[in-house]
Amino acid sequence: VRGPPTPNGPPPWSQRAAGTLRAGLQRACEPLPDEQGGLLPGLVVGDTSRLLPTVEEDFRTTGMTHLNAVSGSNVAIVVGAVLLLARWARAGPRLAAGLCVLALVGFVILVRPSPSVVRAATMGAIGLAALAAGRPRAALPALAAAVAALVLFDPDLAGDPGFALSVLATAGLLLLAPGWRDGLRRRGVPPGFAEALAVPAAAQLACGPVVAGISGTVSLVAVPANLLAVPAIAPATVLGVAAAVLSPAWPPGAEFAAWLASWPAWWLVTVARYGARLPAGTLPWPDGAPGALLLAGLTVALLIATRRPVVRRLVAVVAVAVVAGTLPVRLVAGGWPPEGWVAVACAVGQGDALVLPVAAGRAVVVDAGPDPAAVDGCLRRLGVREVPLLLFSHFHVDHTGGVAGVFRGRRVAAVRTPQWPEPAAGRDLVRAAAAAGGAAVAPAAAGWAYRDGGVELVVLGPPYPLRGTRSDPNNNSLVLRATVAGVRILLAGDAETEEQRALLDRMPPDGVRADVLKVAHHGSAYQEPAFLDAVRPSVALVPVGVDNSYGHPNEAVLARLVRGGARVLRTDTDGDVAVVRGGDDGMAVVVRGVPPGRRPG
DSSP states (O other), X not given: OOSOOOOOOSOOHHHHHHHHHHHHHHXXXXXSOHHHHHXXXXXXXXXXXXXXXXXXXXXXXXXXXXXXXXXXXXXXXXXXXXXXXXXXXXXXXXXHHHHHHHHHHHXXXXXXXXXXXXXXXXXXXXXXXXXXXXXXXXXXXXXXXXXXXXXXXXXXXXXXXXXXXXHHHHHHXXXXXXXXXXXXXXXXXXXXXHHHHHHHHHHHHHHHHHHHHHHSEXXXXXXXXXXXXXXXXXXXXXXXXXXXXXXXXXXXXXXXHHHHHHHHHHHHHHHHHHHHHSTTOEEEOOOHHHHHHHHHHHHHHHHHHTTSHHHXXXXXXXXXXXXXXXXXXXXXXXXXXXXXXXXXXXXXXXXXXEEEEEETTEEEEEOOOSOHHHHHHHHHHTTOOEESOEEOSOOOHHHHTTHHHHHTTSEEOEEXXXXXXXXXXXXXXXXXXXXXXXXXXXXXXXXXXXXXXXXXXXXXXXXXXXXXXXXXXXXXXXXXXXXXXXXXXXXXXXXXXXXXXXXXXXSOTTTTXXXXXXXXXXXXXXXXXXXXXXXXXXXXXXXXXXXXTTOXXXXXHHHHHHXXXXXXXXXXXXXXXXXXXXXXXXXEEEEOOOOTTOOOO
């Protein structure tokens, strides 16, 4: 950018009207539960501003993200509904095509002309012209004409992943789905069910290479998840559009339409939630252009080879053997969490989230990181379904921002917080999430103790309120000593030099001694050397975000820990880090690692 923005004047009346409808849809969705209320505008007009991060992550994992990006399916649903009404009213081809054109133009204005919408609208316009002329519609030439015209008009679309996915999905539906549908019918599959199976499978197969190149994964749950989603997409879209259209003139009617649409939206959220939790739902794959080309080559070879009955049977046998052989191994011996783990530092970006196991499926969670999706993902990987205690060291957002992710699909029995009430935004976030989840909230002071199963917790500090420090919220962090299976773990929150000195002054010489240290404040430079020497950990865990702007962790602090005999692990380079109770020899550490192409935070 070389200069200030140049005003082009007010928006045209059409976009002002569309903006009114979009805002009306948001208002109509406000009374709905957060999951459905955030999803519905995304389904209808591509507005994901209120979409919960955890829902977005579930949709991404299950290959359902395309539902939040308005594309050809939305255009087809809206235009199809208008065409159905026109045919029901016995309108002629020209009148029906004219009504559909009006609906098409209005819908594009409403949702704004993104690449996938423009592609779908252009193809739809060509098809409607054929309908008005009384000629059979040739869908594949319509797609080819749409792509050629749009890329000539805007060459940047040629490198747009969303545009590529939209075109590939449509091509899969045109080239693959009809043959697969007919083949299933010949084998006795009911017509409706055959089409429901063929459509998502064809779209997923066509889009697979691009998705693999972008994400570095291949989804095994995308086809069944999209198959289950099919019955809910059309009613949610049509009712959502009705809510938007009714909102300016009849707000109660718009709210009623949105409430009706929330039921199919609930089904979509449920499918994505349970699909994302399936073990081995996604497999790692090379990312970038090599991974995309590799999968594309394998896909084409498979499609050609399976034309022969013998090859089809061979492919089916091999596929069943691979699934039967590898899936149980991934389920039974997935490698994470490692056997005998006593603590895990979650890779949640620039923030803290520590997990202490109580029993199978149950764990104490200390802090929740900045992102609900990140902490929820960590707890899912650990198999945590119940949290008897959720404890926050202090109220900064890098420790509280992910609180909704801990409650996501889990029972949280109790929440404990520091007595220091600042920052107020973090405090209110914790209280709101706890109230929604039905968990009691209470402060914990020095001396407060907790025990459940093999986990024992004691609050060591702050020994008294510290005021006028460099950061009072940090220096009033709860400092905890946990004992899990005989391993002493010191969780120092974000305590800085002032609180660390206060602890040393009030504690006996070995009062802070621990086998494992969760290094305070992401390994910042504000550490008391005598405090680190008094802890003398064998393992030091540093939860920290990649390329953060704070200079964390401080190299001198890490060097001092190493000189003291500690093994230092960092979540920005090691991913999730587990401390494992060994035999008589003590402890070990296991890192889950950062997947290729991924960087925590």
